[in-house]
Amino acid sequence: MTIQSKFSRLGTDNAPGQEVRQGQDGTAFLLGDNLQGRRVDFSHGDVDAHEPTPGSFEIFSAGVAVGGAQAYTEYRGDLGIREELAARLADFTGAPVDGRDGMIVTPGTQGALFLAVASTVARGDKVAIVQPDYFANRKLVEFFEGEMLPVQMAYREVGPGQAGLDLDGLEAAFRAGAKVFLFSNPNNPAGVVYSRDEIARIAALAAQYGATVIVDQLYSRLLYTSASYTHLRAMDLAPENVVTIMGPSKTESLSGYRLGVAFGSAEVIARMEKLQAIVSLRAAGYSQAVLRTWFNEPEGWMADRIAQHQAIRDDLLALFRSIDGCFARTPEAGSYLFPHLPALTIPYGEFVKALRLQADVIVTPGTEFSPHAGDSIRLNFSQDHAAAVEAVQRLAALVERYRA
Amino acid sequence: MTIQSKFSRLGTDNAPGQEVRQGQDGTAFLLGDNLQGRRVDFSHGDVDAHEPTPGSFEIFSAGVAVGGAQAYTEYRGDLGIREELAARLADFTGAPVDGRDGMIVTPGTQGALFLAVASTVARGDKVAIVQPDYFANRKLVEFFEGEMLPVQMAYREVGPGQAGLDLDGLEAAFRAGAKVFLFSNPNNPAGVVYSRDEIARIAALAAQYGATVIVDQLYSRLLYTSASYTHLRAMDLAPENVVTIMGPSKTESLSGYRLGVAFGSAEVIARMEKLQAIVSLRAAGYSQAVLRTWFNEPEGWMADRIAQHQAIRDDLLALFRSIDGCFARTPEAGSYLFPHLPALTIPYGEFVKALRLQADVIVTPGTEFSPHAGDSIRLNFSQDHAAAVEAVQRLAALVERYRA
Known part of the structure; x- marks a missing residue:
């Protein structure tokens, strides 16, 4: 195997966080105007909305x-x-x-x-x-x-x-x-x-x-x-x-x-x-x-963090379930949602691109996780609560725009 | 190739910094008493003696x-x-x-x-x-x-x-x-x-x-x-x-x-x-x-750092050259010395162990760098100047103790 062939399947173009390296070409399929709202990058958690463990920086400083x-x-x-x-x-x-x-x-x-x-x-x-x-x-x-x-x-x-x-x-x-x-x-x-x-x-x-x-x-x-x-x-x-x-x-x-x-x-x-x-x-x-x-956080801190995420999860689930034909199982842990979308007029890969370019919403295509999950998208909902809700509202609007 | 054979040649026992995982067994070859002095670990530089770039921690903090x-x-x-x-x-x-x-x-x-x-x-x-x-x-x-x-x-x-x-x-x-x-x-x-x-x-x-x-x-x-x-x-x-x-x-x-x-x-x-x-x-x-x-250090800082290292280099070179039969080429850059030792009564690998156990001096065996450099040891001389000099004096004493 040549080094080129070894690397040919190691694509990162759709890997979470790498969208910045994607170009703007091939966007003729886009319909309608852009939706305004605060950009939400669901490809990873927002550590500004959910801050690092209290005391972590001080412990780092002590390490230095x-x-x-x-x-x-x-x-x-x-x-x-x-x-x-x-x-x-x-x-x-x-x-x-x-x-x-x-x-x-x-x-x-x-x-x-x-x-x-x-x-x-x-x-x-x-x-x-x-x-x-x-x-x-x-x-x-x-x-x-x-x-x-x-x-x-x-x-x-x-x-x-x-x-x-x-x-x-x-x-x-x-x-x-x-x-x-x-x-x-x-x-x-x-x-x-x-x-x-x-x-x-x-x-x-x-x-x-x-x-x-x-x-x-x-x-x-x-x-x-x-x-x-x-x-x-x-x-x-x-x-x-x-x-x-x-x-x-x-x-x-x-x-x-x-x-x-x-x-x-x-x-x-x-x-x-x-x-x-x-x-x-x-x-x-x-x-x-x-x-x-780690495993040494202030009393109650983890319970609070979980409660905050559970509240975001529940609001986003309600939004996804209000989209006709969308399936979303309730996550029992973690901060990922993996809804299945209804049929669209454009390929799901292009819908992910439309989300980014027209709604400032970044999600990860389901094909990154399984060849059988082409109709899914992954969202890390460890985000600012209100911004996440508005972003999924824009997502829902785009689903209607491109619905088959 | 099995995974075991793939890893069999990937030894780290003599890798710099890993001496802590070596046991104390097989030390019957040791002769004489231990030499007292401050421990010097020449397997890597001492960042306490030569501190990180001024402002680096502040820039890190700003990053957080x-x-x-x-x-x-x-x-x-x-x-x-x-x-x-x-x-x-x-x-x-x-x-x-x-x-x-x-x-x-x-x-x-x-x-x-x-x-x-x-x-x-x-x-x-x-x-x-x-x-x-x-x-x-x-x-x-x-x-x-x-x-x-x-x-x-x-x-x-x-x-x-x-x-x-x-x-x-x-x-x-x-x-x-x-x-x-x-x-x-x-x-x-x-x-x-x-x-x-x-x-x-x-x-x-x-x-x-x-x-x-x-x-x-x-x-x-x-x-x-x-x-x-x-x-x-x-x-x-x-x-x-x-x-x-x-x-x-x-x-x-x-x-x-x-x-x-x-x-x-x-x-x-x-x-x-x-x-x-x-x-x-x-x-x-x-x-x-x-x-x-990086490449943005305060005026004169790099020149000072180089001068400090050159002074240590020169003192250690003089010590190695005073050992009969020892060859040491003058390093033109970096902080490594790679002297060749004279013939000893014990294998060089055991001498490296003796250095650690009897003189609190840690060096890296030459065989890590070439199969033809068995008589060499590597020292990173980015150390406290006085401690490094004393450590090489102890090393020289052990060379005499084990000289063939």
């Missing part, structure tokens, strides 16, 4: 004051910070975490995902992934020349409290030789949480077939009323190799510091560190200090 | 205050910062830099190196690298399953002002099919600068054979009196694909922010950004703001 010891940590991150986090993550996930040998601090959860896939997937290895799921999962498997075995998640067909994963399909993937199962829970983009039964069955299947499980739990703290979350790593039947990935970049709005952690299998974590040594050396040393605020 | 726009930049970094840097780097290197399409901001220069190699080396591609050179170069080529064609640098045999690269060897590598040439200038670990003639010939050869050149210029600002530096990218005969890598983590002591840049070939940079999207998304957004201080 520490100097060299904070700037140059082990590649896997500062030991003191790892041990502090290990205790809190053990508490949160319900199973022991080994801060010394079973954890690595990375530049963002993206960094953790990259290292975890790179450390478990060799060329030609079969990897089960979910559709829809986080868009980078597919790209990571492709980059390392693994073979993807997609498993469908029928989240539209099942009731609340379950994701709708095709468990028979997952078993078929394992039987076909999948050595790794990579998925996000809560699911990005659909916002659904896997039920205890689903997680138990995933764990048992992975153990039975000797597969490694990489579970991206980025949004597992942002659970709405009545949602119940099961940590795969704490299941009795959990497979030997589980790597859990989390980070404070979303719920806690600490994205600007680029921090993530992976914890679990010491063998996989050791490989991840070897690789981090040539990928980026370490997460920014000073930034690592900010992890001291 | 900007909020979301600074936290979420394009994957290749904030456009305003890229354009500001492009002008300064064009000025510094003597050739135009395209901030919009020909530059990417990365998590450290390590991040830039990783992306540059990943974006130019496909499996089975031949890559010319220098021996000795930065230890990650070899590991990167191995990780991407390229084939290494080593070219020797006879820096011990040539006079000041040239690196001693075997240019006929380089041409032979290109003739044998090397598609990429990857090297550092100033050379890490030897501290030598390539002459204008050497750079001109490298550029001409790469152009003639259609090869891509990746040049790591991390230390190109820290030039000692009388050293003269040639930027490959500014040569008349430069090949089409040149990627230059720099960053403020060394001379400017900004390592704790993890910042690097790569600039040059728009085609390669575009691939690097596609990959960064799945490796780490972007350099930490807030950290990127710190680049505004």
